[in-house]
Every structure is written in C-alpha cells, then in structure tokens.
Amino acid sequence: MKDPKLNGGLPQSAVDQLLEHMDVTRREMFISCWFANEHESAAMWKLYLQSSEGVAIRSDHDALCAALAASSLKVRTSMVSYIDYDRTPIPYGNLFFPFVHKRISFAHESELRAIIWSKEDINTSLISPEMVSVLVDVIPQDLIKAVHVSPTAPVWFGKLVEKVLSRYGLMCPVERSSLYDRPSY
Secondary structure (H helix, E strand, O other): OOOHHHHOOOOHHHHHHHHHHHHHHHOOEEEEEEEOOOOOOHHHHHHHOOOOOOEEEEOOHHHHHHHHHOOOOOOEEEEOEEEOOOOOOOOOOOOOHHHOEEEHHHHHHOEEEEEEEOOOOOHHHHOOOOOOOOOOOOOHHHHOOEEEEOOOOOHHHHHHHHHHHHHOOOOOOEEEOOOOOOOOO
16 A cells, blocks of 8 residues: 655645656657666566567677767666655656656566656757657667577577678677576586
8 A cells, every 4th residue: 555655745736746747758758778687587588579589689888878978869877776666756856767766566677778858958959859769879889799599589590690690790799598498417
C-alpha cells in the first residue's frame, strides 16, 4: 500500500501539476537504453528477442561517452536507480530524475540511459518539436567492442553476422553466447 506521505508534503494539486508537466517533458526527451553489466543476462535475451536469431552490441561506458561527445547534440548518461515506488518517491528538483528512476522489479535490466533533452542548449536548434526520434552520428568502429550472437541462434546466423560486419568494414569480434553451454566440472 502506498504511503500517503510520499508526496514529500506537497498537496495533491501540486503533484497533479508536476505530473501534467512531466507529460510535456516526456515528449521532449529522447532516450537510448543500454544494458550495463559485466555478464550477459538470460532474462534480457528472452525479453528482447522475438526469435532465436539476435545480436547484442558490447561497448563500454568510456566508448559510449566518447561517441556521444563527438555528436553535435548535448547527450547525458546516467545509470537508472531502481526504487520501491510504494516506499520511496522519485526525487524532484532535477528534470532528469523521472527518467532515471524505475520500479525495483526492473532491476534485472541494469540499465544505463543516454538522454537527449530537446530543449537543452544546442539541442533546441537541432531538434524540431515534431520530431519523434533523433539520430546520433557515431563511428561504429569506435563504439562497438564486440557483437554477441544470441545463445539460441543457429550456427549459420553467427556466420551471417560475421559476413555482414566484414562487408561494412567493421572489424570487431563476433562472439557466440555461451549462456546455455554446459558448465565445466
């Protein structure tokens, strides 16, 4: 049950006004989500694949930040904080807080977000109000450290991924996931 004191002492009318403003701000935000963990996740493969064929791109925080910094857009990165909405309110006082907090039941996502606010600095002249997505130019070779092939993908799919990367001149390792391989004894 939700604690009525979670509004931080704000009257309900102020909370309603904040939520209304949040709906406007949500349309001004462009977010790219990244799984940030040392190890792959069976849950993430299962959630995001519609078939057995799929890939995950591995990068690291430094490479991602460098790629985003080279863009003409102002992009911020932040890890998502997972909280119990019934006990802990999303903090206020920072426009980005609602976009970097999620329910604790999503903690398995271990998410890093790259966020572009269309109303910030240089972004206002580069992003028109009717845009629903924003392209960020990156140099794939600088960003991609490896391409991981789904643990359920057939062998032919991994070979196809290697050919596609080669065709487009992207020299990075292609690694088949060993998530479901037998353990060592």
